[in-house]
Amino acid sequence: MQYHRxxxxxxxxxxxxGMALGCRAKKPDQSVTISPAAKVxxxxxxxxxxxxxxxxxxxxxxxxxxxxMKIHHSKHHAAYITNFNKAATESNLAGLTLEQxxxxxxxxxxxxxxxxGGHYNHAAFWQMMHPNxxxxxxxxxxxxxxxxxxxxxxxxxxxxxxxxxxxxxxxAWLVQAKDGKLLVTSTPNQDNPLMDVSEVKxxxxxxxxxxxxxxxxxxxxxxxxxxxxxxxxxxxNKVAALLA
Ligand SMILES: [Fe+2]
Numbered sequence: 001m002q003y004h005r006x007x008x009x010x011x012x013x014x015x016x017x018g019m020a021l022g023c024r025a026k027k028p029d030q031s032v033t034i035s036p037a038a039k040v041x042x043x044x045x046x047x048x049x050x051x052x053x054x055x056x057x058x059x060x061x062x063x064x065x066x067x068x069m070k071i072h073h074s075k076h077h078a079a080y081i082t083n084f085n086k087a088a089t090e091s092n093l094a095g096l097t098l099e100q101x102x103x104x105x106x107x108x109x110x111x112x113x114x115x116x117g118g119h120y121n122h123a124a125f126w127q128m129m130h131p132n133x134x135x136x137x138x139x140x141x142x143x144x145x146x147x148x149x150x151x152x153x154x155x156x157x158x159x160x161x162x163x164x165x166x167x168x169x170x171x172a173w174l175v176q177a178k179d180g181k182l183l184v185t186s187t188p189n190q191d192n193p194l195m196d197v198s199e200v201k202x203x204x205x206x207x208x209x210x211x212x213x214x215x216x217x218x219x220x221x222x223x224x225x226x227x228x229x230x231x232x233x234x235x236x237n238k239v240a241a242l243l244a
Contacts, residue, residue, distance in 0.1 A: 045088045046096060048081045048119050050074075051126065059131045063229040065218045073126070076213050080118030080190070087111035105195045113197075117190035121171060125209050133235035141240035148182040155184070159208070160227050162186045169211040175202030176244060205242045206234065 053059075053073060058066035087093070087109060093101065098116055105113045130136075137152060149155035155174075162184050163172035170188040177183055177200075185193060185200035193202050208230060215226035 043092075043094045045085075045092060045094050046098065046101070047085050047088065048098065048116075050078050050081055051123050053126045055131060060129055060233045063232045064129070064215075068213075068215065068217045071217075072209075072214060073122075077119070077122040080115045080122065083111060084115035084119055087115060099194060102192070102194045103196060105191075106197050113195075114190050117192055117195065120194070121190055121192055121207060121209065124204060125207055127238055128206055128235050129230075129233045130235035130237070131233065133237065134232045136236040136240075137234075138236075139240060141236055141243055144182060144243055156231060158184050159206075160224070163208050163210050163227055164223060166210050172208045172210060173200075173204060174206040174239070175200065175204055176242075177202045180244070203242070203244065206239050 050073075053069070056066075057069040057073070060069060091109065091112070093108075093112065098120060101108060101112065101116055102120060105116070108116075142152070145152055145155045149158060159172055159174065163186065166172060166186045166188070168188065170186055171190075171192065172186045173184070173193055175183050175185060175193045182205070183200055183202060185198075185202075187193065187195075187198055191198055192207070193200055193204055195201075208227065210223060210227075215223065219226040219229075
């Protein structure tokens with residue numbers, strides 16, 4: 001009995017962090033699996049691995065081209081993982097989940113912050129896109145978007161404007177704040193709203209990568225065209241599943 005209670009507490013504490021690291025929640029669709037479960041109770045350095053996309057590199061054509069997806073996933077995302085694992089080994093970063101590290105990122109080096117965020121953001125991003133995902137908008141996520149922003153169109157305008165205004169490299173986000181409200185925000189570089197350094201904090205429901213590496217091959221400098229196309233592949237089923 002004592003064992004079951006302890007296991008429940010461990011599982012709950014990990015799963016409550018928003019996007020859980022491979023936890024076995026009662027409703028698994030309410031989490032995004034970012035990386036294999038971290039070894040939180042030993043001295044093994046926290047190590048990350050490259051997740052599969054769950055679809056082919058060409059699956060998001062014509063909106064996101066296969067070459068961009070291939071380089072983005074196999075080169076850019078892979079590099080964040082390599083660099084994080086090196087930094088985590090060198091600094092003996094152990095006994096923590098990635099979410100716990102991100103929640104206290106001010107304590108860590110730039111290498112841990114940038115590459116840990118880089119892995120987390122991209123692992124989430126792949127799951128937030130799906131071929132024809134845009135057609136799945138409806139149900140409770142539609143109700144929440146309408147209640148918070150007025151309509152899907154108004155939400156998309158606000159999100160797009162926020163993504164367009166992000167100077168240089170970064171991300172645009174839809175997050176759910178602690179009070180349940182949905183907010184649109186943006187972070188620079190590879191920061192995200194789970195981080196203590198983020199101006200707006202909340203549970204990530206949707207994220208858009210606006211680094212040039214996410215769109216330059218197909219769209220060159222036309223970030224607006226990339227964002228307009230991206231709405232066609234937003235995985236609304238996943239966004240709805242993440243909504244508390
Ligand atoms: Fe990226």
